Amino acid sequence: MKANVESAKTGEILLQDLQKRYGSYLAVDNVNLSISPGEFVSLLGPSGSGKTTTLMMIAGFESPNSGQVLLDGKDITKLPSHRRELGIIFQNYALFPHMTVEENVAYPLRMRRLQKPDITAKVSNVLDQVQLAQFATRYPHQMSGGQQQRVAIARALVFDPPVLLLDEPLGALDKKLRQHLRNEIKSLHNEVGKTMIYVTHDQDEALAMSDRVAVMHEGRIRQVAPPQEIYQRPADLFVAGFVGEANFIPVKVEAGIASTSTGEKLHVGDQKSGLQPGTICVRPEHLRLEAPANSASSGLPGHVTSMTFVGDATIVHFRSENGLELTSKVFNVSNRKRLEIGEACVASWSSSDATVLAQ
Ligand SMILES: Nc1ncnc2c1ncn2[C@@H]1O[C@H](COP(=O)(O)OP(=O)(O)OP(=O)(O)O)[C@@H](O)[C@H]1O
Ligand SMILES: [Mg+2]
Incomplete structure (x- = not known):
């Protein structure tokens, strides 16, 4: 489609040193972000982290105290919002x-x-595009939340803006509908090829939809990366803790020997040479719990303290001999021997599945 090819060339957004203060409070603190034409980027972060304020500065509803917003290389920082031609969905x-x-x-x-x-x-x-042609003559109150949301998307798309800004557009809907609509927004993105900037505090949504995720905390972007990298290689403790579940194991190194804060030695053989002091981050699905006889010598001996069945998996809580508490997610496969509460086991992980973060 010719129109798509053309619109894919425009819609580049550049945020340079954006800062927004409310009184003495710094809501957005030196945000730098470069978004390519046609890219889907999420701003992900907890409540109050500055996501909406950042989006509103791109839209032109808030003006920054310093810094620039560029659209296709043009400085639009001072342009009123109605002249920016950006599609906005709240x-x-x-x-x-x-x-x-x-x-x-x-x-x-x-x-x-x-x-x-x-x-x-x-x-x-555009009503065809969002599959609402048969609802054309209805009023909003005669439609479900999900259908109304699609009307809002159609209204933002109709004047063919190069960029769509979406602020928690699925926030008011139930979980199943959110999942359904996020797939729809994603296929719409593939179809129309527009740049989309998507604000959410829902990590699953951000990971599932985005080309890249910008994780925000206290007005700053802590990491911008593709979803897999955010999950597998978090840049810091905040990102590791906010996106997904994680075991954090503080490590000190003395006389070349690495040990946990509870005094358990970590064998460098398992952790590769040169283990640094810091915090090891291991996702629960990467924490192995094995019978002592089967395990590699480098694990931490301990026992199972409790287990929670969550459907596809069982969350197993473990305590090492020195009292280090860890969590393992064991997928429920029919032929796997189940662990028991109180069972002795050894916790270990592969160094390739662990990230060492500075403290
Ligand atoms: N008009 C305003 N006046 C004063 N403070 C504001 C104003 N708008 C936002 N703030 C503050 O700036 C910070 C960032 O707000 P923002 O709305 O950008 O957060 P958010 O990441 O979108 O959060 P949420 O997920 O709750 O929507 C918050 O602490 C908020 O209280
Ligand atoms: Mg917000």
């Missing part, structure tokens, strides 16, 4: 209740004073 959709679906979607085109036949054609085209 959490509460903000559909006009007294307008039908068609009228809601046509609104941005009427504001831009397009001719009626042109409006009709564009509206019908």
Whole structure:
């Protein structure tokens, strides 16, 4: 499709040293981010980390105290929001209740004073795209939350902006519907090839949808990377703890010998040479718990303290002889021997599955 190829060339966003203060409070602290045309980037972080404020500065609803926003190389920092031509979708959709679906979607085109036949054609085209053609004459209150959300997406897409900004667009919906709609937004992204900047505090959503995830904390971007890298190679303790579950094992090194804070020696053979002081981060699915006889000598001996069945897996809590508490996620496979509470076992992990983070 020619239109897609053309729009894929535009929509590059560059954030340079963006800073936003509310009084003495620094809500966004020197954010730098470069987003390629057609890329799907999530801003992921806990409540209050500055995600919405960052998005609002891109949209032009907030002005930064310092720094620039560039769209396709042009500085738009001072441009009013209605002249930025960015599609924006908020959490509460903000559909006009007294307008039908068609009228809601046509609104941005009427504001831009397009001719009626042109409006009709564009509206019908975009309603097809989000599979809402049969709802054209309904009012928002006659539709489900998920359908209303799709109207909001259609309204943001209809004037063909190079960039879509989405702020927790699925926040109000139940889990199943969120999963369904995130797949829809993702396939829409593949189809229309527009740059999408997606704000969420839901790590699963960010990992599943994004080309890259920017993890925010206290106004700063702590790491920007593809989802797998964020999960497997977190840059710091905050990212490791916020994205997924993790065991954190503080390690000190004295006279060339590495040991845990509870005094257990870690064998350098397992950890590769040159283990540094810091915190070892091991995901629960990478923590092995094996019978003492089967295990490599380098593990930590201890026992199972409790187990929780979570459907596809069992979460097994382990305590080492010196009292180090660790968690293992064991997938429930029918022919695997189940561990028992109180059972003696040895905890170990492969160095390739562990990240050592500075403290
Ligand atoms: N208009 C404002 N005046 C004063 N402080 C504000 C204003 N808007 C946001 N803040 C503060 O700035 C910080 C960042 O807010 P922001 O809305 O960007 O967070 P967020 O990451 O989007 O959080 P959430 O996940 O809860 O939506 C918060 O501490 C918030 O209280
Ligand atoms: Mg927010």
